[in-house]
Amino acid sequence: MDYATLKGLKPSEFEGTADGYQTTSDMAGRARQALERRIAAQMRESLEGEAATAAYNQLRNLSENFHYVEVECGLVSTALNALAFDLRAAKKKLDAAIEDAQAEKLTVNADGSVSYPPGGDKVDGKTPKGGKVTGSARAHESGAPIDPGNDANDIADALDRQAGNQHPNPYFSRAIEYADRIAQAVQEATEADERWAPKLRNLKADDDLNVSDKDWIDTDKDTVGVRSGAKDYLDHIKRPPADGSPKENAEWWKGLSQDEKDAYIALHSKAVGGMNGLPAAARDEANRTHLDVMHAKYQEELKAIPEEPLVKYKTIPGSGGYPVQVFTDEYAKWYYKYNDRRDHLNAALDGMEAIQKRFDETGGKKHIPEAYLLGFDPEKNDGRVIMATGNPDTADHTAVYVPGTKTHIGSIGGDLDRGERLWMESNKLDPTSKVSTITWLGYDAPDAIPDARHDKYAAAAAPHLRQFLDGNRAAHEAATGDHGHTTLIGHSYGSTVIGDATKSHTSYDPHGGALPVGDIFAAGSPGMQVGHASDLGIGSEHVWAMKAGGVGGDDWWVREGGRKVGLGGDGNIPTDPKFGAHLVKSGVEGHGDYWDDETIALRNQAAVITGSYDRVQYD
Structure with missing residues (x-):
């Protein structure tokens, strides 16, 4: 020039x-x-x-x-x-x-x-x-x-x-x-x-009408290139607060111009998508981009993995002269190099398809409202998926559902379905109010029942749940001026996570204190790491619990197992009368049946979610 x-x-x-x-x-x-x-x-x-x-x-x-x-x-x-x-x-x-x-x-x-x-x-x-x-x-x-x-x-x-x-x-x-x-x-x-x-x-597209995986991968490369060139431009924009609280994040976002917001979403989609306190619409926009890019990358990586060798085993002499089967050399080489990664890719892709399925179900015969992807990261161990049905920023009533043991990104479809059913039942119970239901897989759940004997998973998850709830409140207050009504629902080990979250603290709030929710609901809980409902910090009159089946069922084993290994605080689990929670009917037999259609369990959760306490059926 x-x-x-x-x-x-x-x-x-x-x-x-x-x-x-x-x-x-x-x-x-x-x-x-x-x-x-x-x-x-x-x-x-x-x-x-x-x-x-x-x-x-x-x-x-x-x-x-x-x-x-x-x-x-x-x-x-x-x-x-x-x-x-x-x-x-x-x-x-x-x-x-x-x-x-x-x-x-x-x-x-x-x-x-x-x-x-x-x-x-x-x-x-x-x-x-x-x-x-x-x-x-x-x-x-x-x-x-x-x-x-x-x-x-x-x-x-x-x-x-x-x-x-x-x-x-x-x-x-x-x-x-x-x-x-x-x-x-x-x-x-x-x-x-x-x-x-x-x-x-x-920054130009192919000359065809098909958006391929390679197109999305190229988009990611374009983003890296633009981000490196835009350093001075980004530096002039006020940076997000370092280790900021959700409320500080909300204030930072509010202070940006629309061009500056667009720049952050375009160049830092993963960071924006995971930032507690930002509007649901902004997080959703950012996470959808991250979803499409990661889906393309995972598809291409999966295609690049060589086919599994057809011959897996060979027979060799064992001790005592008895023959034993072991991996062939070819299969062993493939297995130890590719098997775990292939399984992770397939599970993550299944989870991404479940997320897309939820997007696709907006409207339709069930009249499900729009979905908001509030958190997404397929690389973190079991994966992270946080998804809302209905906008939580403007909802009168919000439910946050925390799943339990064995939940991972590959199985998230069932938990997203539970979130939908909670919304439908709540909307049916109170059609004049705005309702949002959120499925929160923001932690690594235990992979098996023996792992669920330990509190370490819940302890690690607790501050992340607290931060998300603080962010949900901050975004709601920024949008409406009030905080609305939030119900926190924990299934099985998810209720243990909730209990630990009530005792946790964060870098921006070292004192912790009560969670920013109006009600807590435990379903099939093995224990919440506290001895009494009042220890959860919101008043025992706003703590609810239910159980499934009778003695000897899978729900009974979960509850009694939690009591024996110490997840029940002072030996109490939420469905014990001395725990002090409202004990409500479920009408279901299995540990995973609390969200089945036309059940008392689902109706009772909806009654608490909408604040219709007079509609709750007690046990």
Whole structure:
């Protein structure tokens, strides 16, 4: 870029183009939502058969295309805003240099050189002549302990000062200063142009109508490239508070402009999606992008795993001469290198399909409201999925359901179904109120019953649950000015997590205290690590418990097993009368039946969720 180009540059034109791309992104987002919430739902209600299924699959592909456009155009918009920011900084330096030079009666020429007039003390009876100088840009500092660029700058500055001091015309040194400032501004603009040109060229889609896994992987690579180029642009945006509380996070987000919010969602989707206190809509938008990218990456990684060898075992002589079967060398090599990772990939992909299925069920015959993906990370051990049915930020009543032992991302579909049923029953009980039900898999649950004898899983999960609940309240208060009514429901070991959460603390609140909920409901609990309902901090009149079946059933074994290994605090479990909770009917036999349709257990949970305490059926 030369001087004339920079002088005539209007960074606002880039920002205007960025606004256009963001408008396109927003339009694509609204089109995607219309497909998910209205068109696809109506199609499922009115059409059946193979043709309907094929048409619905096409709509789903179209929805993904719109999401791809939404993400890519948002990325282009952020890139253009970052480019405009860099160019505006260079232009501002140029304009300041020109203005300062003209104030000292120096002339800036069309090529960026600076002319200076005659001046100074006469030499041999003559006033020193005027002239023209061309500036030089300084090297940028690398930040290294021994910085070649900085050293070169020091030498150049010293030479300029020496030349200026020796020159008989005092205007000469001033002209050199302004010419260098002009050259530096042009150099910085040139660097910005060279940095952004290839990044912007890369932000283009294939020439087909199919959004493939490779397209989403390319989007992720594009994001990394734009993020590296937009460092200065991001640095000028107020950063999120370090280890901030959910309330501080909410205040930070509220203080950003829409462009700044769009930039964070585009360039830091994983971080935004996991930040407690931010609006549900923002977290959902960010997590959906992360979901599509990770789904593509996992699919491609799974395809790259070699086929499992057909021959798994060979027979060798064992001790005593008896034959034993062992892995073949080929299978053993494959198994120890690929088996665990393949199982994780398959489980995570199953979980992602369950999440997509929940998205697809918006509207339809059940009239389920929109879904919000509030947390998603397939890489963390058992995986993390936090998903709401209905917007918790504006709900009158919110339920947070914490699942128990054996829950992981691959099995999350069943728990998402439970969240749907809770919403449907609550909505049926109180159709005039806004309800949101959240499935919270924000921890590593025990993988088997023997593991559930230990409190360590609950203790590790407790502060994360507290932070999420604090974030839910902060986002609700930011949206409505009040905190609404929240019911925390724990199934089996999930209730142990809740009990530990009441005793936990966080970096932003070392004293802990009562959880920000109105009611706590334990179903099939093996113990909550407290001896009495009043120890949960919200008053025993707002603690509810129920059990399934009679003596000898799987629910009985869970409860009694928890009592024996010490999960029951002082030996009490929530369904003991001396624990002090409201004991309510369930009408179910199995440990996992509390969320079956048309059950007393489901109706009782809905009654507590909606604050309809007079509708609760006691045991």
